[in-house]
Amino acid sequence: MIKTLQKGTRNALCVAILATLAGCAEHQTVTQPDTWASPATVPQAAVPEPTEAEAKDLLLRMANYLAQAQRFTVAMTDNYDTLQASGQKLEFSEKRNLTVSRPNGLRVELEESHGEKHLFLYDGKDMTVFNPSQNVYAQTAKAGGIDEAVVYLLKDLHMRLPLAALLLSRFPAEIESRTQALDYVEKTAIHGVPCHHLAGRTETVDYQVWIQEGTQPLPLRIVLTYKNAEGQPQFRAQFFDWNLSPIVSDSKFVFTPPAESRKIAFAAQVTSIAPAAIATPEAMGGKQ
Amino acid sequence: MNIKLNSIVTAMAASFVILAVAADDATARGFGGGGGGARGGGGGASSFQGGGFSRGGAAASGSFSSGAARYGSAGGGSSAASASVASSRSQAAQTASTNRSATAQTASTNRAATQQGWQSTSTANQAQRQDSSAENQQQRQATSSQNQDQRQNYSNQNVQTRQQTAQQYHGTYPPHAGYYPPPPPAGYYNNNNNNWDDGEVAAVAVGSAAIGAVAGYAAGQSNASESQSAPATTVVYTAPPPASGGLPCNPNTSVVKGVTYYQCGTSWYTQAYGNGGVVYMPVPAPY
Numbered sequence: 001m002i003k004t005l006q007k008g009t010r011n012a013l014c015v016a017i018l019a020t021l022a023g024c025a026e027h028q029t030v031t032q033p034d035t036w037a038s039p040a041t042v043p044q045a046a047v048p049e050p051t052e053a054e055a056k057d058l059l060l061r062m063a064n065y066l067a068q069a070q071r072f073t074v075a076m077t078d079n080y081d082t083l084q085a086s087g088q089k090l091e092f093s094e095k096r097n098l099t100v101s102r103p104n105g106l107r108v109e110l111e112e113s114h115g116e117k118h119l120f121l122y123d124g125k126d127m128t129v130f131n132p133s134q135n136v137y138a139q140t141a142k143a144g145g146i147d148e149a150v151v152y153l154l155k156d157l158h159m160r161l162p163l164a165a166l167l168l169s170r171f172p173a174e175i176e177s178r179t180q181a182l183d184y185v186e187k188t189a190i191h192g193v194p195c196h197h198l199a200g201r202t203e204t205v206d207y208q209v210w211i212q213e214g215t216q217p218l219p220l221r222i223v224l225t226y227k228n229a230e231g232q233p234q235f236r237a238q239f240f241d242w243n244l245s246p247i248v249s250d251s252k253f254v255f256t257p258p259a260e261s262r263k264i265a266f267a268a269q270v271t272s273i274a275p276a277a278i279a280t281p282e283a284m285g286g287k288q
Numbered sequence: 289m290n291i292k293l294n295s296i297v298t299a300m301a302a303s304f305v306i307l308a309v310a311a312d313d314a315t316a317r318g319f320g321g322g323g324g325g326a327r328g329g330g331g332g333a334s335s336f337q338g339g340g341f342s343r344g345g346a347a348a349s350g351s352f353s354s355g356a357a358r359y360g361s362a363g364g365g366s367s368a369a370s371a372s373v374a375s376s377r378s379q380a381a382q383t384a385s386t387n388r389s390a391t392a393q394t395a396s397t398n399r400a401a402t403q404q405g406w407q408s409t410s411t412a413n414q415a416q417r418q419d420s421s422a423e424n425q426q427q428r429q430a431t432s433s434q435n436q437d438q439r440q441n442y443s444n445q446n447v448q449t450r451q452q453t454a455q456q457y458h459g460t461y462p463p464h465a466g467y468y469p470p471p472p473p474a475g476y477y478n479n480n481n482n483n484w485d486d487g488e489v490a491a492v493a494v495g496s497a498a499i500g501a502v503a504g505y506a507a508g509q510s511n512a513s514e515s516q517s518a519p520a521t522t523v524v525y526t527a528p529p530p531a532s533g534g535l536p537c538n539p540n541t542s543v544v545k546g547v548t549y550y551q552c553g554t555s556w557y558t559q560a561y562g563n564g565g566v567v568y569m570p571v572p573a574p575y
Binding site for chain 2: 163204264
């Protein structure tokens with residue numbers, strides 16, 4: 001009897017182990033990111049990987065390449081983590097189409113994951129943010145070119161423009177002055193495009209950047225980790241359809257108010273009574 | 289008999305394992321693991337509906353520098369939620385802020401050495417980092433308790449200072465009408481200023497202005513409907529907009545000097561563009 005039970009237990013254990021192994025294999029498949037190349041397309045690491053100095057060279061080549069590009073268009077999708085008051089971490093996403101025409105033209109079309117759209121325009125004189133669903137816009141004068149406009153937008157108007165530093169003509173100096181350490185992680189591929197994976201550290205943000213190999217060292221993906229923020233949330237951006245020689249007319253950057261649109265202020269220019277009392281659809285449990 | 293028992297035990301074990309795996313999968317699907325996510329988009333848990341969740345935070349800025357968790361928590365962020373949420377975020381921000389100061393101090397002292405390392409060879413850099421790392425660790429351990437005491441003292445001092453400042457501001461309310469932030473001087477930023485995109489500046493600056501409760505708002509003059517603007521002393525009441533739109537009531541709407549105001553009881557709001565989109569901001573009564 002005891003022998004029989006032991007045999008039964010042994011069989012049961014075998015079944016359990018097999019099932020557990022099968023489950024593990026299945027989970028591994030689910031969690032594998034789809035961004036990465038299949039093993040067949042990943043370049044073989046036959047040659048020694050670049051040193052830190054070479055990693056810096058790659059990073060600055062990318063930064064200089066972007067800074068010196070007089071015109072470009074690119075599509076970008078991004079996802080970012082938000083830590084809720086409950087402690088739960090959620091991810092939101094959005095997509096952007098960027099058009100840059102130095103020194104004065106910048107156009108950003110944004111669509112958030114819940115469908116809300118925004119348009120940012122700068123034509124060298126005025127910067128405008130437009131919300132088509134509510135038909136309202138905020139506008140302010142700002143001369144000086146893209147660099148000054150972008151910094152003013154973020155620093156003084158407290159608006160949001162992820163990866164804004166990439167748009168500046170002084171991006172190389174920005175990234176160099178902020179980076180405290182840089183490593184070459186590996187040679188890899190994204191969607192079949194061979195690229196270099198670098199990892200850098202600034203005082204407050206750890207970043208990773210995947211730079212296309214070859215004569216056009218463009219960023220294909222950037223991941224930012226906010227290491228000092230609670231929950232260490234990440235911002236992840238993927239770039240598509242780089243075009244370094246688009247045909248762009250100046251009118252693309254000029255805002256013409258649509259019929260019956262209303263001009264409103266930038267929130268930073270409105271003095272309020274209590275910051276906690278700002279009414280938003282989220283706060284009121286409603287929808288936009 | 290033996291064969292029968294053996295079969296029963298095996299069958300029971302197999303059933304248990306199958307049930308456990310099935311339950312695991314069901315759990316994963318139920319919480320969005322099967323796709324669609326938890327925000328109610330495309331097959332996710334519809335009860336979440338997207339509303340009530342904050343879209344703000346440090347990572348929403350997408351910046352290469354960070355003011356930690358304070359992005360969008362105050363001025364103009366659509367993520368400004370209920371008072372309780374704001375309060376808990378404020379506490380989190382305070383904690384993060386104190387932690388940040390300590391980290392920043394350590395990082396600052398090491399930055400010069402690290403950046404110098406950037407200029408030299410890779411081998412030298414690695415050696416320097418290792419030395420630096422060991423030194424830093426010792427230094428951090430040694431000063432940890434000291435910093436904690438210091439932070440507690442600073443924290444208490446800061447709370448007192450803030451309370452006094454707030455009282456002063458309230459005492460002089462409203463200071464003057466038509467306040468407008470002064471324009472930044474030309475060339476106000478340079479390569480040494482690495483914080484222009486960290487988001488923290490936004491929270492502090494707008495928060496400070498809000499405490500001041502400065503009356504007046506002249507920026508939002510209507511452009512498209514300028515010809516319809518009422519004279520300064522005239523208040524035009526129009527039909528209330530639909531009940532949605534984020535206000536706590538079906539407001540009365542007034543247009544004063546081309547600016548649209550929304551009234552809910554004794555509270556007045558106006559629309560403004562913040563870092564999370566269009567929001568309603570509380571303002572002093574326009575008349």
